[in-house]
Amino acid sequence: MRQILQTAELLCTRCPRGCLLRVKVVESRVAVEGNECPVGEKHAAEEVFNPRRIVSTTVRIVGARLPRLPVRTSEPVLKSRAIDIVAALKNMVVEAPVKAGQIILKNVAGTGVDIIAERDMERA
Amino acid sequence: MKDVAVVGGGPSGLAAAVRLAEKGFDVAVIEVMGELGGMLEQCIHDGFGTKVFGETLSGPEFAERFVKKAYSLGIQVFLNTYVKQVKAGGRVKEIVAVSPSGVQRLETRAIVYAIGCRERNGFEIRLGGTRPAGVYTAGMVQRLVNLYGVLPGRRILIMGGGDVGMIVARHLQLEGAESILIVFPEAGFAGLPRNVQQCVLDFGIPFKPRTVVKRVIGKERVEGVVLTRVDEKWNPIEGTEEFYACDTVILALGLVPYTGELKLGVRIDPATRGPEVNEFFETSVEGVFAVGNLVQVFDYVDDAVETACIAARGVEKYLNGGLKTSPVRLAPSGKVRMIVPQRVEWVDEENVVAFLRPAVEKSNARIELRSSGGKVLERFFRRYVRPSTLERIEVSRSVFSGQREVETDIADG
Numbered sequence: 001m002r003q004i005l006q007t008a009e010l011l012c013t014r015c016p017r018g019c020l021l022r023v024k025v026v027e028s029r030v031a032v033e034g035n036e037c038p039v040g041e042k043h044a045a046e047e048v049f050n051p052r053r054i055v056s057t058t059v060r061i062v063g064a065r066l067p068r069l070p071v072r073t074s075e076p077v078l079k080s081r082a083i084d085i086v087a088a089l090k091n092m093v094v095e096a097p098v099k100a101g102q103i104i105l106k107n108v109a110g111t112g113v114d115i116i117a118e119r120d121m122e123r124a
Numbered sequence: 125m126k127d128v129a130v131v132g133g134g135p136s137g138l139a140a141a142v143r144l145a146e147k148g149f150d151v152a153v154i155e156v157m158g159e160l161g162g163m164l165e166q167c168i169h170d171g172f173g174t175k176v177f178g179e180t181l182s183g184p185e186f187a188e189r190f191v192k193k194a195y196s197l198g199i200q201v202f203l204n205t206y207v208k209q210v211k212a213g214g215r216v217k218e219i220v221a222v223s224p225s226g227v228q229r230l231e232t233r234a235i236v237y238a239i240g241c242r243e244r245n246g247f248e249i250r251l252g253g254t255r256p257a258g259v260y261t262a263g264m265v266q267r268l269v270n271l272y273g274v275l276p277g278r279r280i281l282i283m284g285g286g287d288v289g290m291i292v293a294r295h296l297q298l299e300g301a302e303s304i305l306i307v308f309p310e311a312g313f314a315g316l317p318r319n320v321q322q323c324v325l326d327f328g329i330p331f332k333p334r335t336v337v338k339r340v341i342g343k344e345r346v347e348g349v350v351l352t353r354v355d356e357k358w359n360p361i362e363g364t365e366e367f368y369a370c371d372t373v374i375l376a377l378g379l380v381p382y383t384g385e386l387k388l389g390v391r392i393d394p395a396t397r398g399p400e401v402n403e404f405f406e407t408s409v410e411g412v413f414a415v416g417n418l419v420q421v422f423d424y425v426d427d428a429v430e431t432a433c434i435a436a437r438g439v440e441k442y443l444n445g446g447l448k449t450s451p452v453r454l455a456p457s458g459k460v461r462m463i464v465p466q467r468v469e470w471v472d473e474e475n476v477v478a479f480l481r482p483a484v485e486k487s488n489a490r491i492e493l494r495s496s497g498g499k500v501l502e503r504f505f506r507r508y509v510r511p512s513t514l515e516r517i518e519v520s521r522s523v524f525s526g527q528r529e530v531e532t533d534i535a536d537g
Contacts, residue, residue, distance in 0.1 A: 010321060010325065011317045011320050011321040011325065012317065013316075013317045013318040013321050013322070015317075015507060015508060016316070016317070016508055016509070016510050016512070016513035017317075017487070017507070017508035017510070018316075018317025018320065036487070036508075037507070053322060053326070054169075054170040054180070054182075055298075056168045056169045056170060056182055057168075057298060057299070058168065058269075058270055058273055060273065065158075065159075066271055066272070067272055067273055068270065068271060068272060068273040070168035070182065070184050070270060072168070072170060072182055079322075079326050082298060082326075083298065086298045086299070100184075100185065100188055118168060118182045118183075118184040118185050119165075119184035119185070119187075119188055120188065
């Protein structure tokens with residue numbers, strides 16, 4: 001008998017319908033129920049094996065017109081790491097000026113992904 | 125004298141200004157805040173720009189592309205400037221604006237209004253109870269958290285299961301809130317599935333559907349709320365009241381076009397609550413255009429920006445003396461809650477882009493345009509429609525020829 005390794009419920013985000021997908025992982029393959037179209041299956045596989053998100057937050061900035069600089073991960077990271085990433089930036093302080101896209105922190109929380117500035121921040 | 129004055133320096137206003145400057149017009153942008161970018165500056169999450177740029181950007185990144193373009197084109201920008209009065213009746217329009225440097229008068233040949241939307245507030249839903257500190261609108265919380273690094277509270281109650289409520293819940297979860305609960309009178313979330321998954325389900329944020337806040341409790345600071353369950357018609361169910369302890373109440377009650385700040389007698393559509401516009405987003409006052417969330421609240425900034433680009437073509441036609449014919453009314457019907465534009469009247473070759481909000485949830489739906497006699501003039505197939513997703517259609521010009529009114533409806537596929 002095949003062993004069910006994992007089950008999950010998730011919403012398909014590929015169209016406005018938002019099907020509730022019931023996913024079972026069976027021997028490194030997914031079995032999906034609740035999808036109204038084939039896109040749902042592909043989506044479920046990606047979400048189960050590789051659920052990645054861009055994580056956005058702010059860091060403290062000194063010498064600028066505003067006290068916070070919006071930053072994000074340069075690429076999507078595993079969603080389970082979101083809280084660690086924000087925690088790693090909690091006490092960080094950067095100094096103006098900063099340019100949009102500038103790397104603020106390399107390899108945040110050991111994810112291999114960098115944190116970049118979302119906007120220019122001039123020296124005030 | 126300017127060719128065009130754009131009121132509002134958010135994404136829609138900037139898109140209109142950039143397009144018009146690229147066409148060679150002399151453009152000024154008047155912005156009430158201290159910087160350009162509008163509400164996107166506080167929307168630091170990603171997901172913007174998939175339609176306009178084909179990539180997913182954060183709010184500030186999306187805005188910055190237009191801000192840089194505007195400055196590089198030499199568009200004149202008035203910051204911290206509030207439009208106090210507009211005389212728009214004639215060919216030459218006069219704007220009276222106030223800024224820290226005094227009262228300024230600006231003459232212009234055309235005006236593009238892009239002043240966006242406002243948040244619905246507690247008074248509009250008759251939120252009961254006391255008025256302690258700790259009650260915020262969701263947009264104010266976004267500003268506090270994302271621009272100033274101020275957490276409004278630790279134990280959070282969010283009223284509203286739309287996109288804004290969900291996005292604010294995620295920010296607060298990441299920024300260290302101790303507890304979050306979302307309540308909403310509908311049976312499920314009203315926003316995009318993407319936000320339900322990525323903001324709520326990803327973090328396991330608790331959600332109580334069919335629940336509303338009956339009253340806020342607290343003297344100096346919010347101490348909690350009384351929740352009550354409601355039926356499908358949002359009527360409170362007796363005996364379901366319960367106390368929920370929290371120190372912050374966030375109102376995510378939806379957005380409405382900011383027409384209160386339009387200082388000219390343009391006609392307002394009661395369905396969109398924004399100004400009535402023609403296919404180039406010109407209001408009922410000639411030479412005065414309205415774009416973006418002022419016309420109707422869009423789900424995607426990309427769509428709001430498209431209205432600005434279409435309006436820029438309209439401004440060009442207006443300034444070059446383009447011709448109009450008798451207007452054809454574009455009307456919603458039973459299964460369509462609202463449609464923009466509300467009329468088609470310019471002599472033009474290109475397809476008419478329209479945005480409509482379905483009143484029903486339906487799979488294999490056909491969006492139909494019908495003559496007043498009931499004849500189907502054009503139809504668009506959609507795998508699935510629902511009220512929380514705005515539909516964009518491109519209608520052939522020929523549909524409108526010889527008609528006085530064209531009705532939109534949604535039929536079974």
